[in-house]
Amino acid sequence: MGRETTAGAVARHLHELRDWLDAAGFTATVERPRGGMPYVRVGNRHAPVLSEKIRIDRYRADGDALWFFYSWGDPICPARETSRAAQEITNVLGNR
Template structure:
């Protein structure tokens, strides 16, 4: 199983994104780090994976294409950035 802190961050992010109207699914591919699949139900082609990795003494959310989203401690910033990229209405 994944280490607990990153997994908990992804669970919290999934909860917040779901409350914000996005569909989420936490995935744990065999032998790989956990990731969060996020889908905009109003625009089903808008879907991405979010991963979490440590960087400079803190955990960060990243897009699967290796672009940072926000530090794990800044959930509001992460939710806002993900909603923007997936075209979710404000």
């Protein structure tokens, strides 16, 4: 069995996060701008003004592991901890 590429891991983690957020009642889509990195656009269904773009990048403080980040650059948690990321994001955007 082959190893997963970084791009494949990023896509997988973003789709998993989208699924968690969608199940929690938020709008969530994976978007990939032309020539840019993919991200999850997430919004509060009950307060559409509350939205965020979540991206994945390498986090130097954790040995260059893949982490989720808010659009303003703050780290959320390792990308392998999708449920934790979803909880942190719902805390920021409101639970309902």
